[in-house]
Amino acid sequence: MFADTDDQQLFESATARFLESHYPIERVRELADHGTTFDPVLWRRAGELGWTTLLVPEQAGGGSISGNGLSDLLIVAGQFGQHASPGPLLPTNAVGAALGRWGSPAQRAGPLKEILAGDAVATWAHTSAGRRGAGIAAAAASGTVVLNGRVANVESAADARYLLLTADGPAGPSHYLVPLDHQRVHLTALRGVDLTRRFSQVHLDDVTLPEDSRVGAPGAADEHDDDLLDLVAVVTAGEITGAMRRAFDMTTEWTANRYSFGRPLNSYQEIKHRMADMRTQLEASEAVAARAGDAVGTGAPDARSWASAAMAYVARYGPELIQDCIQLHGGIGVTYDHDLHIFLRRAVLDANLFGSHGEFACRLGAMVARTEANVP
Amino acid sequence: MIPVEEFAARARSWLPGHMPPADPSAGHFFFADPTDRSDEHDLGRIERCRELQRRLFDGGFAGICVPAEYGGRGLTPAHQFAFNRELRGYDYPLEIQASTFIPCMAILLEFGTEEQKRRHIPPMLRGEEVWAQFLSEPGGGSDAAGAVTTATRDGEQWVLNGSKIWTTGAWYSDWAMCLARTNWEVEKHRGLTVFSLPVRSPGVEVHRIELLNGSKEFCQEFLTDVIVDDANRIGDIDGGWTVMTRWLHHERTIAGGSPYVTSAGSRGDSSPNDGRELARLARRLGAADDAGTLERLGEAQALGLVGDALIRSVTTKMQTGALPHHAAAMLRLFNGTATVRKAAIALEIAGAAGVVWDPDDAAVAQTGIGYLVRQAACIGGGTTEMARNVISERLLGMPREARADDGPFRDVARGPQ
Numbered sequence: 001m002f003a004d005t006d007d008q009q010l011f012e013s014a015t016a017r018f019l020e021s022h023y024p025i026e027r028v029r030e031l032a033d034h035g036t037t038f039d040p041v042l043w044r045r046a047g048e049l050g051w052t053t054l055l056v057p058e059q060a061g062g063g064s065i066s067g068n069g070l071s072d073l074l075i076v077a078g079q080f081g082q083h084a085s086p087g088p089l090l091p092t093n094a095v096g097a098a099l100g101r102w103g104s105p106a107q108r109a110g111p112l113k114e115i116l117a118g119d120a121v122a123t124w125a126h127t128s129a130g131r132r133g134a135g136i137a138a139a140a141a142s143g144t145v146v147l148n149g150r151v152a153n154v155e156s157a158a159d160a161r162y163l164l165l166t167a168d169g170p171a172g173p174s175h176y177l178v179p180l181d182h183q184r185v186h187l188t189a190l191r192g193v194d195l196t197r198r199f200s201q202v203h204l205d206d207v208t209l210p211e212d213s214r215v216g217a218p219g220a221a222d223e224h225d226d227d228l229l230d231l232v233a234v235v236t237a238g239e240i241t242g243a244m245r246r247a248f249d250m251t252t253e254w255t256a257n258r259y260s261f262g263r264p265l266n267s268y269q270e271i272k273h274r275m276a277d278m279r280t281q282l283e284a285s286e287a288v289a290a291r292a293g294d295a296v297g298t299g300a301p302d303a304r305s306w307a308s309a310a311m312a313y314v315a316r317y318g319p320e321l322i323q324d325c326i327q328l329h330g331g332i333g334v335t336y337d338h339d340l341h342i343f344l345r346r347a348v349l350d351a352n353l354f355g356s357h358g359e360f361a362c363r364l365g366a367m368v369a370r371t372e373a374n375v376p
Numbered sequence: 377m378i379p380v381e382e383f384a385a386r387a388r389s390w391l392p393g394h395m396p397p398a399d400p401s402a403g404h405f406f407f408a409d410p411t412d413r414s415d416e417h418d419l420g421r422i423e424r425c426r427e428l429q430r431r432l433f434d435g436g437f438a439g440i441c442v443p444a445e446y447g448g449r450g451l452t453p454a455h456q457f458a459f460n461r462e463l464r465g466y467d468y469p470l471e472i473q474a475s476t477f478i479p480c481m482a483i484l485l486e487f488g489t490e491e492q493k494r495r496h497i498p499p500m501l502r503g504e505e506v507w508a509q510f511l512s513e514p515g516g517g518s519d520a521a522g523a524v525t526t527a528t529r530d531g532e533q534w535v536l537n538g539s540k541i542w543t544t545g546a547w548y549s550d551w552a553m554c555l556a557r558t559n560w561e562v563e564k565h566r567g568l569t570v571f572s573l574p575v576r577s578p579g580v581e582v583h584r585i586e587l588l589n590g591s592k593e594f595c596q597e598f599l600t601d602v603i604v605d606d607a608n609r610i611g612d613i614d615g616g617w618t619v620m621t622r623w624l625h626h627e628r629t630i631a632g633g634s635p636y637v638t639s640a641g642s643r644g645d646s647s648p649n650d651g652r653e654l655a656r657l658a659r660r661l662g663a664a665d666d667a668g669t670l671e672r673l674g675e676a677q678a679l680g681l682v683g684d685a686l687i688r689s690v691t692t693k694m695q696t697g698a699l700p701h702h703a704a705a706m707l708r709l710f711n712g713t714a715t716v717r718k719a720a721i722a723l724e725i726a727g728a729a730g731v732v733w734d735p736d737d738a739a740v741a742q743t744g745i746g747y748l749v750r751q752a753a754c755i756g757g758g759t760t761e762m763a764r765n766v767i768s769e770r771l772l773g774m775p776r777e778a779r780a781d782d783g784p785f786r787d788v789a790r791g792p793q
Contacts, residue, residue, distance in 0.1 A: 252772065255774075256774075264775065266768075266774045266775060267774070267775040269765075269777060271774075272764065272765070272768035272769070272772075272774050273761065273764040273765075273768065275767075275768050275772055275774065276705075276709065276763070276764035276765075276767035276768045276771075276772070277709070277713075277764065279706065279767055279768075279771065279772060280706040280709050280710050280767065283686060283689070283690065283703075283706055284682050284683075284685070284686045284706075284710055286689070287682070287685040287686045287688070287689035287690070288681065288682045288685040288686070290685070290689065291681075291684075291685035291688070291689075305677070305681065306681065308674065308678070309674075309677065309678040309681040309682060312674055312675060312678035313678050313679070313682045358671050360674070361670075361671045361672075361673075361674030361675045361678060362667060362670045362671045362674055363674065364651070364673075364674035364677050364678055365651065365655075365669070365670035365671055365672065365673030365674030365675075365677065366670050366674075368651035368652055368654075368655050368673050368674065368677050369655045369658070369659070369664050369665075369670060369673060371652065371655075372651075372652050372655035372656055372659065373655075373659065373664070
């Protein structure tokens with residue numbers, strides 16, 4: 001749904017085929033009961049398909065299809081949404097992007113290489129669009145750094161080898177790359193609305209790391225988190241749009257085949273008009289996600305506005321559209337047996353995980369107000 | 377053909393010496409119009425538009441996609457869009473783009489005779505002929521094909537009788553394109569014909585309608601035994617609906633995407649109630665740092681950006697054939713609902729200042745008055761309900777509405793006249 005060039009279309013159909021064969025909806029339902037949904041063999045194959053390299057520049061070992069890796073990743077995200085697929089797509093790519101941009105030569109030669117190959121999963125303890133504060137304290141001690149505290153809502157932490165987090169130290173908030181097999185790192189499993197994406201709270205209790213575990217300049221974490229947030233805003237907007245598309249297609253079919261009072265549901269003008277609204281919202285979501293992918297992926301000056309606008313819109317209308325699909329299905333729509341909720345879960349998770357639509361709107365509004373105040 | 381980049385560069389060097397800068401405080405159509413604006417002011421603005429259009433023509437930037445034999449440049453939509461980008465920040469003849477260039481000029485290009493095209497298109501491009509659309513009727517609403525204004529043949533002439541309504545700017549326009557019924561004995565779509573006529577023809581009486589915000593831009597016309605030469609007929613006799621489907625299509629592209637429209641987004645640096653304009657309002661009211669205000673600013677700005685992305689994406693898809701031309705109805709629907717929401721956001725930011733104000737503070741007054749008249753954005757140019765019908769039936773293939781008007785038009789039920 002986000003493919004533009006011929007190469008991107010090939011990439012999109014390969015992605016769709018892979019997800020359809022490995023994660024049909026029955027498999028997604030099965031995995032709902034599993035503590036872990038991660039399959040290292042499949043993830044290595046995902047690495048071969050190119051899902052892990054897209055946000056990393058070529059000189060750091062990455063590569064894209066079209067020259068704009070974020071637009072390519074949007075294609076994968078759209079398919080993830082349409083299939084409600086499991087897999088650490090988002091956190092791994094966020095950390096890959098961070099190491100590709102700000103990682104030391106050693107971090108690129110080690111962890112980043114493993115991530116790009118699909119050998120290792122990495123995850124990001126993010127701050128949300130509207131909230132600040134690391135929750136982790138960093139103290140320096142003779143060539144080492146000692147981390148203490150805890151971070152919540154860390155995706156795929158139980159399956160990941162590396163965690164990128166922000167810790168507050170004397171130089172301000174800085175990024176560190178923490179090996180999750182460190183013996184003083186503990187995880188508490190969390191529960192969430194999505195059937196197959198797993199989250200943990202991560203506790204760090206006097207975790208001592210070499211000083212060179214820092215990623216990027218001291219005190220740069222907030223600025224870097226904002227850049228990463230732009231990237232994940234585009235990816236989550238794309239995934240929500242994919243989930244919207246799937247729910248919309250299911251509802252198009254349902255309203256054509258479901259009869260009441262002797263006529264198909266979709267012959268009622270009320271239903272037709274709601275489907276018209278949804279079709280327009282779907283087109284608008286796709287358009288703004290793609291545009292944000294262009295802007296952020298090419299480093300356009302208004303990139304942050306586009307990323308924020310994409311989430312302000314898609315995170316607001318996406319879950320609402322799927323709720324309306326449920327309404328048009330009637331009682332069957334709120335059952336566990338029906339598949340609609342699987343896509344609603346995915347959209348709702350994405351629409352809130354990095355900040356609500358209101359928080360992204362605030363982020364955009366603050367930019368507008370600043371610009372206006374500086375213009376005579 | 378001149379490459380797009382070269383054309384844009386030529387525009388970039390031509391514009392500063394020839395077109396005045398946009399006035400950011402100028403109104404944007406009826407939404408943000410000062411309620412006490414005088415007719416002299418409006419007529420002055422239309423004269424200014426004619427003059428600016430003439431400057432575009434003399435500079436080689438009018439009718440960029442119009443064939444050279446009709447006074448245009450014979451270039452591509454990409455050239456027009458490139459020019460539009462360069463035009464940002466300049467004043468330009470915004471108020472005469474619709475209806476003169478779309479739908480009227482576009483329809484002449486598609487359906488006009490050679491003589492009609494040579495007669496009308498060059499003066500349109502020079503700003504000498506401003507056109508209006510005699511389309512809606514008092515009894516008709518969105519049902520354009522249900523027109524009852526009648527044209528009766530009399531030798532080489534036609535005699536028109538009836539009434540048209542919701543005509544933008546008829547009171548200052550020169551010519552009109554008019555849909556009329558020429559056959560009452562057949563199904564309604566098959567008995568229509570399109571004509572052109574001078575607005576000041578004998579028998580045409582133009583009345584102005586006052587909207588609830590004081591705007592008098594819309595008109596109603598009464599046509600009594602108006603004589604129109606057959607040479608001014610556009611398209612075939614009783615073939616008016618074929619013309620109408622394109623007429624309506626061009627009308628839907630007013631929100632964006634038409635290759636015949638010169639546009640810098642709007643006259644100023646912003647469209648009504650966009651984020652920056654609302655930020656200015658919030659700052660003046662001392663509410664700019666309020667979290668609720670910032671969220672609303674962001675929502676309004678996002679609607680503007682999403683609309684922009686939607687126009688570009690749907691226009692491209694229609695050009696490549698990935699979407700049928702009916703997809704333009706999504707642009708119309710989005711624009712209507714987004715404009716309505718932005719009008720509400722403006723009032724939410726203004727609060728009490730939007731409903732009670734100092735008479736000297738026209739800008740804040742427009743927030744409240746603009747809110748009152750906001751539904752015009754979902755009504756004018758075809759209601760959003762009609763757009764929803766087009767999207768569901770033509771784009772999604774859902775069943776068409778049952779018809780009660782498929783017999784001879786003479787027998788179709790009508791309300792009290």
